[in-house]
Structures are given as C-alpha cells and as structure tokens.
Amino acid sequence: MNPDFIHTYVSVDCVVFGFDAENRLNILLAQKHADNVSVDSQKKLPGSLIFSNEDVDDAASRVLYELTGIKKMIQKQFKCFADPNRASNQNDINWMGNEYNQNIDRIITVAYLSLCKIDHKINSSKYDTVDWHPIDNIPELPFDHNKIINESLIEIRKWMETDFSIIFVLLPKKFTIRQLYQLYSAVSEKIIDIKNFHKKISSFNYIIQLDEIEQNVSHRAARFYRFDPKIYKKTHTKLIK
Amino acid sequence: MNPDFIHTYVSVDCVVFGFDAENRLNILLAQKHADNVSVDSQKKLPGSLIFSNEDVDDAASRVLYELTGIKKMIQKQFKCFADPNRASNQNDINWMGNEYNQNIDRIITVAYLSLCKIDHKINSSKYDTVDWHPIDNIPELPFDHNKIINESLIEIRKWMETDFSIIFVLLPKKFTIRQLYQLYSAVSEKIIDIKNFHKKISSFNYIIQLDEIEQNVSHRAARFYRFDPKIYKKTHTKLIK
Numbered sequence: 117m118n119p120d121f122i123h124t125y126v127s128v129d130c131v132v133f134g135f136d137a138e139n140r141l142n143i144l145l146a147q148k149h150a151d152n153v154s155v156d157s158q159k160k161l162p163g164s165l166i167f168s169n170e171d172v173d174d175a176a177s178r179v180l181y182e183l184t185g186i187k188k189m190i191q192k193q194f195k196c197f198a199d200p201n202r203a204s205n206q207n208d209i210n211w212m213g214n215e216y217n218q219n220i221d222r223i224i225t226v227a228y229l230s231l232c233k234i235d236h237k238i239n240s241s242k243y244d245t246v247d248w249h250p251i252d253n254i255p256e257l258p259f260d261h262n263k264i265i266n267e268s269l270i271e272i273r274k275w276m277e278t279d280f281s282i283i284f285v286l287l288p289k290k291f292t293i294r295q296l297y298q299l300y301s302a303v304s305e306k307i308i309d310i311k312n313f314h315k316k317i318s319s320f321n322y323i324i325q326l327d328e329i330e331q332n333v334s335h336r337a338a339r340f341y342r343f344d345p346k347i348y349k350k351t352h353t354k355l356i357k
Numbered sequence: 358m359n360p361d362f363i364h365t366y367v368s369v370d371c372v373v374f375g376f377d378a379e380n381r382l383n384i385l386l387a388q389k390h391a392d393n394v395s396v397d398s399q400k401k402l403p404g405s406l407i408f409s410n411e412d413v414d415d416a417a418s419r420v421l422y423e424l425t426g427i428k429k430m431i432q433k434q435f436k437c438f439a440d441p442n443r444a445s446n447q448n449d450i451n452w453m454g455n456e457y458n459q460n461i462d463r464i465i466t467v468a469y470l471s472l473c474k475i476d477h478k479i480n481s482s483k484y485d486t487v488d489w490h491p492i493d494n495i496p497e498l499p500f501d502h503n504k505i506i507n508e509s510l511i512e513i514r515k516w517m518e519t520d521f522s523i524i525f526v527l528l529p530k531k532f533t534i535r536q537l538y539q540l541y542s543a544v545s546e547k548i549i550d551i552k553n554f555h556k557k558i559s560s561f562n563y564i565i566q567l568d569e570i571e572q573n574v575s576h577r578a579a580r581f582y583r584f585d586p587k588i589y590k591k592t593h594t595k596l597i598k
Contacts, residue, residue: 120408120409120410121366121406121407121408121409121457122366122367122406122407122408122409122411123364123365123366123409124364124365124367125362125363125364126363126365126367126439126465165362165363166362166363166439167361167362167363168361168362168363168364168441168463169361169441170363170441171439171440171441172437172439172465193436193437195434196413196434196437196467198367198407198412198413198467199412200409200410200411200412216362222409224367224413226437226439274519277519278515278518278519
C-alpha cells in the first residue's frame with residue numbers, strides 16, 4: 117500500500133441554529149463535565165466518530181438525538197472538513213485520546229446544519245450541558261469548530277435562498293411579519309428594505325394571516341401569521357417559472 | 358479503541374458536466390487499459406484516494422487536473438457518500454486491490470461537481486481514455502458511481518438556482534438565447550415557457566447583445582450574446598432585495 121494515502125477516522129459535527137427573542141441567531145454548544153477538567157470540559161460542537169456500519173447521515177441523526185432528545189430533526193450535510201492540521205493541536209490530541217482511548221492525529225469531519233425552535237426542550241442523553249450561544253459571541257473552540265461555524269453561516273444563507281421554507285422551522289408556529297423580517301435580516305446579514313420585504317411577503321400565498329393579534333405588548337399589537345407547507349410546495353419561488 | 362469506530366480510506370470522485378451540440382448534458386467517464394482487463398478496464402468516475410497531507414478540495418483539484426490537463430477548473434464539493442456497503446461488490450474490492458495493492462473493504466468518498474466547455478481539449482496524464490457520455494445513456498458503473506451521478510443532477514440544478522452564472526461556464530463564449538434556453542431546460546428537467554424565459558432573460562443586464570449573428574445556418578440566423586461576470590456580481594437575483 118502506498119503509505120502516503122490517508123487512513124483515518126471520520127466524524128460528524130453538527131451546527132444547530134436557533135433564533136432568540138432578541139432577534140439573534142444562536143447555535144448549540146455541548147459540554148461534558150469530566151473529572152479531568154483540563155481535557156474534557158471545553159465547550160464544542162456536538163459530534164461523534166462514525167461507526168463502522170454507519171452511514172454519515174445516520175451518524176448525524178444519532179448525534180442530534182443524543183444532543184437534544186428530539187427525533188427527526190431537520191438536517192443538511194454541508195461540507196467535509198479535511199485540513200491535514202485540523203486536529204494537530206496538542207489539547208485536541210489529548211481530548212481525542214481521552215474520549216476514544218487511542219492516539220489519533222488526523223481526523224476528517226463531515227459537517228451538518230440543523231434547525232431548532234429555541235424554546236424547544238433540550239434533553240441530552242450524552243452531554244452534561246447543552247446551551248444556546250449567540251452567533252456573535254462564540255468562545256474559542258477546539259479543532260476547527262470556529263471555522264465550521266463561520267462556514268455554516270454562509271450555508272444557512274444559501275439554504276434559505278434555495279428553500280425559503282426553512283426559515284419557518286426557526287420561528288414560533290404563530291409569528292408576526294416583524295419576527296420574520298428580523299430573522300431574515302439576521303440570516304442575510306445585510307440591510308433589507310422593510311417596504312420591499314412587506315411587499316414581497318404579501319405576495320407569498322403560503323404565509324397565512326390569522327385572526328389573532330399580539331397580547332400585552334407595549335407597542336401597537338401586530339397580527340400573527342402561520343406558514344402553510346402544502347401551499348409552499350406547490351408554488352415556491354424559482355428563478356424562472 | 359472502540360473497534361466499532363470506522364478507520365478507513367477517503368477518496369474524492371468528480372462529476373464533470375458538459376453541454377453538447379445536441380442540447381444534452383454530458384459527463385466525463387475515465388478508463389485505464391490495464392493488462393488485467395477484467396479488473397481495471399471498466400469506465401468509472403474519475404477519482405483518487407486522498408494523500409495523508411492533502412485536504413479534500415486539493416485532492417479534487419488534482420484529480421481534475423490529472424483528468425483533463427486543465428488548471429483551475431471550477432469545482433464544488435456536494436456530498437460525502439459513506440454507505441457501509443458502497444464498496445462491498447467483489448469486482449470493486451478486486452479493483453481496489455489492483456489499484457492500491459491492499460485489501461480495502463470500505464471507503465468513504467467526497468463527491469465534487471465540475472463544469473467544462475465540451476469542445477475544450479482533454480489531455481489526461483492519468484487515464485488512457487476520457488470520454489463524454491450523454492447523461493441519459495450512462496453505462497453501469499462500479500461502486501455507487503451511478504448513484505453519485507444521479508444525485509449530482511439534483512445538485513447542479515440547485516447550484517444554478519443559487520448562482521445562475523455557472524450556466525455560462527457550459528456555453529460557448531458567444532451563444533444564442535436558444536442555446537441558453539436549451540441548456541437551462543436540460544438542467545431544470547422541466548418544461549419552461551419560452552416566452553417567460555425570453556422576458557426574464559431580457560431583464561438580465563449581464564447578458565450582453567453582440568453585433569454578430571449566426572452564419573451558415575438553415576434556419577433564421579440568431580443573434581449572439583455574451584455573459585458579463587462583473588455586471589452579474591453586482592446585480593445577481595436574490596429572493597428579496
């Protein structure tokens with residue numbers, strides 16, 4: 117065998133997005149509280165090596181379930197990260213030795229996007245702590261997890277451009293147009309004209325107006341809407357129809 | 358080490374699209390003519406194991422260069438294929454043994470899309486034969502290469518919807534609106550109203566009309582156009598501006 121060919125472990129890592137009441141994108145970071153604090157207590161993206169009889173998509177589903185207790189979360193594979201130096205930091209090598217009981221010096225990971233309503237109950241079977249972190253305030257993470265998160269932001273934008281319906285996975289079931297606008301702006305990361313936004317949204321027949329308005333708010337109460345996935349499927353916007 | 362975790366080889370495979378004069382999408386298949394005909398002469402997607410000091414994107418660039426002799430082809434990673442049984446066919450195991458001199462029974466691959474003008478000269482340093490094959494007439498291929506090709510068709514559609522400019526990589530530098538329509542239809546795989554298409558295209562200021570028409574054609578000579586990437590970058594269509 118040509119010794120120059122890679123022979124390695126393969127993992128999955130999951131970036132789970134949520135949208136908070138302060139109009140910020142958040143992601144889930146996970147933590148175990150091991151006795152050996154210096155090695156294992158760091159926050160990281162939830163992930164796992166894949167099993168020898170497992171496909172990567174199934175490994176990602178397993179990680180998401182072990183992370184949240186939620187079955188069948190929406191997931192999208194977005195990129196394989198394979199920089200030869202992505203696991204060469206000594207702390208990361210120590211962590212892998214502790215977690216997997218063997219010296220590992222290179223590991224390839226397949227990264228996934230997932231989406232979760234931020235008020236959904238998180239019930240992890242694997243981690244001691246699972247917390248939401250605003251995307252503009254992520255601590256320094258092991259491996260290339262900060263890079264993976266940065267690239268996931270570009271991917272969630274693309275995903276929303278090709279399938280606008282994913283935005284509704286992040287919103288409450290009943291939402292105001294302002295909430296939709298804030299979330300769209302947070303994902304787009306650019307200034308969007310609110311008049312154009314309203315005009316465009318009102319042309320989307322899959323956003324259904326409800327007979328219900330906000331209660332107990334200091335500003336003028338806004339109307340609630342809901343998303344209709346069946347109508348969306350029939351009509352969703354293409355470049356050229 | 359938990360013996361249940363995968364420890365494996367990782368490869369890249371490349372699906373290179375072209376668009377022929379009969380308005381069909383084609384892809385490149387590669388072939389080596391080994392002495393041991395039964396093992397090595399089958400057509401397959403161009404690919405390679407990645408080296409131990411190589412990132413996956415670099416491995417894909419290397420494969421594309423060894424395949425075509427063209428430097429810096431456009432490439433897009435689209436999916437990691439990791440079905441535990443994707444390399445379990447005995448012929449495929451034999452081929453891997455012949456190619457890499459070792460028994461390999463599982464291999465994960467990262468698949469890439471690439472695009473090439475179909476009249477570009479192909480000058481392979483690795484393969485004996487590299488040929489274009491119409492997408493609706495692909496032979497039975499080893500591993501899960503037929504599945505990878507099927508999924509690549511979905512991916513090229515998505516790619517075109519998020520970045521319409523990639524369509525011009527497949528067209529000649531000077532093209533008619535009919536050619537653009539035929540290519541768009543071939544990628545979309547659905548019936549598009551030609552009047553709507555013309556109307557939409559005429560609103561794209563990055564498609565520049567030339568002072569030149571077709572020569573020596575039996576039908577009414579059509580005007581040529583060119584694509585302007587600088588104007589495209591400034592203005593390209595978003596869902597909501």
